[in-house]
Amino acid sequence: MSDRRSIKNSGITLLLASILTIGFTTIGFSGAVSAATDDLIEKGQYMVWAGGCIGCHTDVKNKKPELAGGLALKTPFGIFYSPNITPDKETGIGNWSDEDFLNAFRQGLNPAGEHYYPVFPYPTYTKMRDADILAIKAYLFSLKPVRSVVKDHDVQPPFGMRFLQGFWKAMNFTPGEFQDTTGKSAEWNRGAYLVEAVGHCGECHTPRSELGALDHSMALAGTVKGPDGGLVPNITPHPKTGIGEWTEDDIIELLKNGMKPDYDDVQGGMEEAVIFGLKYLKDADLKAMAVYLLSLDPIDNLIEKPKK
Ligand code: HEC
Ligand code: HEC
Numbered sequence: 155m156s157d158r159r160s161i162k163n164s165g166i167t168l169l170l171a172s173i174l175t176i177g178f179t180t181i182g183f184s185g186a187v188s189a190a191t192d193d194l195i196e197k198g199q200y201m202v203w204a205g206g207c208i209g210c211h212t213d214v215k216n217k218k219p220e221l222a223g224g225l226a227l228k229t230p231f232g233i234f235y236s237p238n239i240t241p242d243k244e245t246g247i248g249n250w251s252d253e254d255f256l257n258a259f260r261q262g263l264n265p266a267g268e269h270y271y272p273v274f275p276y277p278t279y280t281k282m283r284d285a286d287i288l289a290i291k292a293y294l295f296s297l298k299p300v301r302s303v304v305k306d307h308d309v310q311p312p313f314g315m316r317f318l319q320g321f322w323k324a325m326n327f328t329p330g331e332f333q334d335t336t337g338k339s340a341e342w343n344r345g346a347y348l349v350e351a352v353g354h355c356g357e358c359h360t361p362r363s364e365l366g367a368l369d370h371s372m373a374l375a376g377t378v379k380g381p382d383g384g385l386v387p388n389i390t391p392h393p394k395t396g397i398g399e400w401t402e403d404d405i406i407e408l409l410k411n412g413m414k415p416d417y418d419d420v421q422g423g424m425e426e427a428v429i430f431g432l433k434y435l436k437d438a439d440l441k442a443m444a445v446y447l448l449s450l451d452p453i454d455n456l457i458e459k460p461k462k
Pocket of ligand 1: 205227246247269271275290
């Protein structure tokens, strides 16, 4: 309410100023600004879809409210419970400032300055643009606050010690926003941003070291040790071991409807990525991702169940 009033006031000031100079150009100014706020929330919701936040931050099986946390995420290092990211002031993130939010995504730090575990994919989200991160915050803060206390992580020592994450970070984390590549089309750069930053496809499709760091030399080339212990396919355009034989439309169809060219449905983490967000993305964005994926250097990496 007070926001609106101050916007209106500045509108009026500007209006007066413009009457004195060129006349009626700023009529409707305050209306345009409140619409921009709705736009921001809408943009934030879109980024939440693209970023797969709902799948991790919602305990669907136990019928818990959306984004209220509590989902158990099993990893080789222990079980993590996703936090409540609704704007509840006590049990959620209702007291967070813009800076707190940016620090979490860009630096992997909580408001007390402690390190997050990389099971929150901040090592990838660090590439997101500030404007998109703040749009996500605007969207989350437009939701109904849900009171939801989440269990403590059940992580074995030494991994259970948050401060030790500092060493992990020093070795494995490079903060920094995504940069467009000059000489590439706007479509390609949009696809790159969606795949490499927001969509965090590599968090599942890129193999990891023993310490859980992504092996960037094998980016998107698949792994037999996916997040839920399953196989994650090679999505570089290698004709035999990757998706080199797929068309742009095949990829769009998979991201939108979860269907592979052989009419098989995707399962597991990919099914969730589609259901909780990718399917809502604009066709132009899905196409941009397809264009980007098919432009990558093919990596020959056959992903199949280890022979017994
Ligand atoms: C792969 C699962 C996963 C995904 C995807 C994910 N998160 Fe999280 N997130 C977590 C976990 C687990 C934590 C807690 C990490 C910790 O305690 O160190 C976390 C922490 C957070 C926090 C800090 C909360 C607090 O109370 O300190 C915020 C905010 C957050 N996530 C927002 C998001 C948003 C927004 C997205 C989508 C863009 C997202 N997350 C995607 C798993 C995930
Ligand atoms: C939570 C983990 C996870 C995330 C995040 C994820 N994927 Fe997947 N993806 C998978 C798994 C697991 C499969 C295999 C599913 C199956 O075969 O049923 C898969 C399958 C695919 C396939 C089909 C490949 C094939 O050969 O069948 C494509 C294409 C794909 N993913 C693209 C993407 C893109 C693009 C993104 C980012 C926007 C993404 N994935 C994000 C886990 C993930």
